[in-house]
Amino acid sequence: MYEIYFEKNGLKRKIGKSNTKEETRKVISDFLKEREYKSYYWNISKIDPKTERIDVGSWSEFFYVYEN
Secondary structure, eight states, X not given: OEEEEEEETTEEEEXXXXXXXXXXXXXXXXXXXXXXXXXXXXXXXXXXXXXXXXXXXXXXXXXXXXXX
């Protein structure tokens, strides 16, 4: 199980959860599509063994994926 959070200007909020990495990518893609944001790359960084930070091109907005 994965929990997905969106961070903007230091404030995080939960935007969804998923069972697989593929579903996680879809949750993030749908979130971006709803806001008409076009991402030209995804830079994924491991914070620790169960946490990833995803940069989609904004200097102040990130996604965090926590594995339970």
